[in-house]
Amino acid sequence: MGFQHRIALLLFTLLAVAMGCSRPDDSPLVEEGAVRLPALPDEPFAYSEMGFPDLWLNDPALQLFGGFGDEIEITDAGATLGRVLFHDVQLSADNTVSCGTCHQQEFAFADSAPGSMGISGHVLHRNTPGLFNLRYQRRLFWDLRVVGLVNQVLQPIGHPDEMGMSLDALPDKLAALPYYPALFEQAFGDPFIHLDRITDALIQFLRSIRSTSSRYDQGLADGFASFTESELLGKSVFFRSDTRCNQCHSGLNFFATQPFINGLEVDYGQAGDGGIGDLTGDPADDGRFKTVSLRNVGLTAPYMHDGRFSTLREVVDFYSDGIQPHPFLDERLSDNGIGPAGQEPYRLELSEAERQGLVDFLHTFSDTVMVTDPALSSPF
Ligand code: HEC
Ligand code: HEC
Known part of the structure; x- marks a missing residue:
């Protein structure tokens, strides 16, 4: 972290304390020693330069389907943060389930079981779909009940059978983990953690999952x-x-x-x-x-x-x-x-x-x- 960044972080922390939104020292949300740290490359992956091939971008049928969420800019730091969030069990209430628990990369981000299981141990009644090429998916879920990733990505976090995490408590929980403040700062310019930023970073990562080479x-x-x-x-x-x-x-x-x-x-x-x-x-x-x-x-x-x-x-x-x-x-x-x-x-x-x-x-x-x-x- 550069000197200026550290100053910014310090100022931010002071501001947060002054505003009363940091947690009291005697109630740590994260137990020491229990946290696994993400191993990230020194140079972030170039998510911002990955994209769909021209064949796809110029395809008239796909153009008709649109490019949903194109207004969200994918940056290297933003998608990196999204990658960490997607795979982090800390986003669940009992630190056992991540998005990647059900959406596994080796299965094209689907699950190999008919019904996935989240923190409640209840088997979900619908099969977990693969995740890729979400640029072309405006409506989500098997019954298309949600429009846009921006309205979707927080749902599994709060869902009692999936990750069971209180969305109100989530930003503070992440802020107390050693790696998130810096990742949010790299992605958004300051370490402030907010549900909108979590949503934005998750979308940047999801939109980086493209499948065009088979x-x-x-x-x-x-x-x-x-x-x-x-x-x-x-x-x-x-x-x-x-x-x-x-x-x-x-x-x-x-x-x-x-x-x-x-x-x-x-x-x-x-x-x-x-x-x-x-x-x-x-x-x-x-x-x-x-x-x-x-x-x-x-x-x-x-x-x-x-x-x-x-x-x-x-x-x-x-x-x-x-x-x-x-x-x-x-x-x-x-x-x-x-x-x-x-x-x-x-x-x-x-x-x-x-x-x-x-x-x-x-x-x-x-x-x-x-x-x-x-x-x-x-x-x-
Ligand atoms: C009338 C439109 C239609 C036609 C024609 C059709 N499908 Fe489907 N297909 C669907 C729908 C809708 C689903 C999801 C249904 C569900 O899960 O209830 C589906 C699901 C599937 C799936 C499961 C995908 C998954 O990830 O679970 C496969 C594989 C598949 N179709 C292959 C085929 C093949 C092969 C043919 C031609 C023999 C075909 N489909 C013809 C509409 C169609
Ligand atoms: C406990 C298993 C489980 C977890 C954890 C989980 N999902 Fe899912 N996901 C599912 C299932 C099951 C569906 C389909 C539900 C339906 O259609 O009603 C789904 C659907 C989706 C879809 C819609 C895909 C489409 O093609 O319509 C997206 C996007 C998605 N999940 C992203 C996420 C993200 C992001 C996370 C983490 C914040 C996450 N999921 C966590 C099981 C899970």
Whole structure:
């Protein structure tokens, strides 16, 4: 820390004491010796220079989806702070759970269990989604109930089943840890810790998680020269006019901003989770869920909003033969793919080779760079 910074910190501390917002000395929030320190590089990672490739930025469909939160500037120090916050168990009430406990880098920031467990020990009823390419996600959660990361990132911290931390107490708790004041100062110019700054730093980190380098992307560049016969077969099945996978999981990010009903149940509400239908009460929304990106899907098992399928083969078998006759089933999952919702589901009856091909093709979306990138990994 430079001399000027130290003076600034001292002045700030005096000011904080004068304003009565520091904690009395006899009630330390952090016990000595119990705290693990983050190991950070001397030179911060260059988050501000990482970005989406031009192919993505110039893609008309993605441009249509927008660049949500682009007004938040990503700085090296801001995303560094966000990285520490994301992986820090100190953000939970009992210092056992971080965002990264459920959103694990090796699984593309998803969880390998159908339901994750936070500090309460209750299993969450929805599967933890992977986190990447959030620039293109305006609405969040499986039922899209929250608009914008700015309204999302503090929710798991305060949630009694996730991190159970009092948001009122959080800034003081972080201020009492040895590493945060300096990290906030580097990110924001002074060491003042406030929920808005925690939000901002977490968003900078989340927005730095980008997934654009997979074998599929390499294939786009080299005409799929390295694809196996099975992967090529799977690719043709995925883009075929009878399966229509790409009509919902579309574009470079293999997702849609609209939610759809893909026929996992005849009656989702009855089965326990009506998705958007539970929010609107409209039967036409029963089982309407976010059309998640298929990027990294080979890493994010299990699958669907409740993690009901443990393998991609089960997912493929479901789309081939198991779609349920839901009264508002999306028309793309019927034989002719047009007309009113709620038609009889298609029965693709894919061959063994086609099923295996589809599974192999979905695995080409795995981004091995992102899941090992030290700039995104836990510093603890
Ligand atoms: C105990 C497990 C758990 C913890 C801890 C946790 N999450 Fe999550 N996260 C989930 C689950 C489950 C969902 C999906 C919930 C839903 O859709 O209703 C989710 C959803 C999200 C989403 C929305 C993704 C999307 O595509 O819609 C974001 C963003 C997110 N979490 C960020 C965070 C951040 C940031 C933290 C830490 C401050 C965090 N999570 C902590 C389990 C967890
Ligand atoms: C009508 C739109 C639509 C079509 C067509 C469609 N999907 Fe989906 N897909 C969805 C929705 C919506 C979900 C999430 C459903 C849920 O969890 O309740 C989903 C989920 C998935 C998942 C699980 C992702 C995860 O992370 O849990 C996979 C894998 C998948 N689809 C693959 C495919 C394949 C392969 C095809 C073609 C055979 C296909 N989809 C066709 C809308 C569609």
